[in-house]
Amino acid sequence: MIINRQNYQIWIIDYYDGQLDNFQAEMLMDFLSKNPDLISEFEYYTELILSADQVNKFDNTSLLHTPEQLTNEQVEHFAIALTENDLDENQRKEITELKKTDPRFRKNINIYEKIKLEPLDTMYPDKSRLFKIPVRRKVIIRLVNTVSAAASVAIITGLFLIFIGNRDESSDMLVSADSQSKYNTGQIEKDRPPLIDITEDLPSYITARSDIIISKPVINTEIILPETLPVNELERIHIKPLEAMGNINLQNTQYQYLLAETLSYPASYPGIYIEKPDMSVREFIAYHIRKDILNDNDPDPERLKAWEIADAGIKGFNKVLGWNMQLETAENESGGLQFISFTSELVKFDHDSKKNEPGL
Amino acid sequence: MTPQEFNKAVEDYSDRIYRFVLKSMDDSERSKDVVQDCYEKLWINVEEIDFSKSKAWLFTTAHNTMIDIIRKDKKIITDSSQNKEIYEQGYTGLNEILHRCLGRLNESWRSVILLRDYEGYSYREIGEITGQSEAQVKINIYRARMAMRNMIGKMEMVV
Numbered sequence: 333m334i335i336n337r338q339n340y341q342i343w344i345i346d347y348y349d350g351q352l353d354n355f356q357a358e359m360l361m362d363f364l365s366k367n368p369d370l371i372s373e374f375e376y377y378t379e380l381i382l383s384a385d386q387v388n389k390f391d392n393t394s395l396l397h398t399p400e401q402l403t404n405e406q407v408e409h410f411a412i413a414l415t416e417n418d419l420d421e422n423q424r425k426e427i428t429e430l431k432k433t434d435p436r437f438r439k440n441i442n443i444y445e446k447i448k449l450e451p452l453d454t455m456y457p458d459k460s461r462l463f464k465i466p467v468r469r470k471v472i473i474r475l476v477n478t479v480s481a482a483a484s485v486a487i488i489t490g491l492f493l494i495f496i497g498n499r500d501e502s503s504d505m506l507v508s509a510d511s512q513s514k515y516n517t518g519q520i521e522k523d524r525p526p527l528i529d530i531t532e533d534l535p536s537y538i539t540a541r542s543d544i545i546i547s548k549p550v551i552n553t554e555i556i557l558p559e560t561l562p563v564n565e566l567e568r569i570h571i572k573p574l575e576a577m578g579n580i581n582l583q584n585t586q587y588q589y590l591l592a593e594t595l596s597y598p599a600s601y602p603g604i605y606i607e608k609p610d611m612s613v614r615e616f617i618a619y620h621i622r623k624d625i626l627n628d629n630d631p632d633p634e635r636l637k638a639w640e641i642a643d644a645g646i647k648g649f650n651k652v653l654g655w656n657m658q659l660e661t662a663e664n665e666s667g668g669l670q671f672i673s674f675t676s677e678l679v680k681f682d683h684d685s686k687k688n689e690p691g692l
Numbered sequence: 693m694t695p696q697e698f699n700k701a702v703e704d705y706s707d708r709i710y711r712f713v714l715k716s717m718d719d720s721e722r723s724k725d726v727v728q729d730c731y732e733k734l735w736i737n738v739e740e741i742d743f744s745k746s747k748a749w750l751f752t753t754a755h756n757t758m759i760d761i762i763r764k765d766k767k768i769i770t771d772s773s774q775n776k777e778i779y780e781q782g783y784t785g786l787n788e789i790l791h792r793c794l795g796r797l798n799e800s801w802r803s804v805i806l807l808r809d810y811e812g813y814s815y816r817e818i819g820e821i822t823g824q825s826e827a828q829v830k831i832n833i834y835r836a837r838m839a840m841r842n843m844i845g846k847m848e849m850v851v
Contacts, residue, residue, distance in 0.1 A: 455707050
């Protein structure tokens with residue numbers, strides 16, 4: 333910046349403040365020599381400079397107050413500062429001491445310590461919607477859901493058919509044969525090829541609530557009865573295994589059964605009431621789905637396989653809706669799925685499976 | 693941030709964000725919308741945002757979204773408009789009373805108090821979330837505390 337008559341005062345002030353370097357100071361002096369009317373003004377500025385001893389010291393002790401002199405608002409301010417941890421160590425000690433001696437500090441600090449919100453137990457209700465699921469996992473979940481739904485339909489259909497089927501073929505007959513009977517939870521064997529002839533054994537043992545000895549297992553087996561039972565009032569023989577089937581050796585061992593009950597004996601039908609060994613719900617469902625829906629001649633209560641459930645569902649749909657779908661499967665030696673074929677009016681599908689599908 | 697970290701952010705922070713917004717707006721449906729909106733924005737920017745900063749990001753986004761809604765609806769209730777002593781209304785439990793008082797604070801005071809007491813944020817962190825300077829945050833917290841104290845009235849009657 334070039335010095336001129338419009339800005340020379342800034343240069344003079346900077347000169348006295350020591351802000352000009354040697355070159356700039358020489359410029360100022362050169363300017364003053366060319367403008368001698370300004371020299372008196374330049375000298376006047378020397379009188380405006382204060383020396384250190386001329387400055388009165390400010391008495392900051394006037395700002396100090398005793399606790400009694402503090403206003404309520406100031407006390408509140410200190411109380412909040414203490415509870416918000418805004419004070420340094422010395423201030424904190426000082427205020428803490430005042431809390432012990434000064435009732436205003438004590439009251440305010442106590443109050444502001446308590447004016448702190450504690451989070452409520454409110455939870456975000458739609459959290460599950462916020463989670464992001466990888467696409468692959470999403471597909472798997474949908475697949476599992478679909479299969480589960482299909483399995484549920486199949487099971488419900490199967491159970492429906494089991495109970496409806498039993499009513500049609502057995503239970504109703506049982507009830508009609510003996511509407512007074514309280515034994516309506518078992519199985520009636522009739523009109524089937526006899527495999528065991530206990531005709532010879534039975535007469536000697538057939539007394540009410542007595543034991544009979546049968547030389548072969550009767551569970552899941554047809555039994556032939558004597559044409560005329562020796563007990564006049566016998567309608568149905570209720571044979572109950574004394575042991576669980578799992579504990580019985582099935583090979584050439586004598587099995588002891590309790591003749592648990594004898595009922596009135598009509599001339600028309602001498603049925604046998606054979607109580608099945610205890611089964612879990614899962615075994616019960618598996619056994620009856622195989623026996624009543626899949627028409628398995630030798631059903632077992634083992635865990636159902638996925639394709640068996642699907643087959644049961646398809647048969648259920650066919651029966652209920654009149655469709656004509658078919659599912660054919662072949663198992664390998666280890667019981668895994670080797671081949672599956674699905675046929676309907678619209679779709680035909682077959683596939684050689686490489687892996688065993690998991691059971692239900 | 694990975695999708696797994698995003699899900700962790702949902703697990704860890706969604707309740708906190710919801711509480712913060714709910715207590716600020718006092719409207720559960722809109723609060724749910726705000727939370728959902730926040731996480732949708734987070735998902736859109738999931739690759740740019742580091743997980744360590746996701747909490748502050750979510751609070752900032754929630755605060756800004758909430759402010760927009762509140763200002764749009766002009767639902768701000770100022771302290772001076774309803775400065776009645778709460779204890780007279782028969783509420784029980786100090787925390788409940790404090791939350792009632794909170795509902796009567798103006799929005800900026802309410803936010804800083806919630807972030808301070810619920811989340812334990814520092815003045816600087818609250819300033820970053822709410823867009824205020826550190827000094828403003830401190831002043832607002834002090835004023836909010838004093839306002840709540842005045843609303844409660846004679847503290848010895850409820851404490």
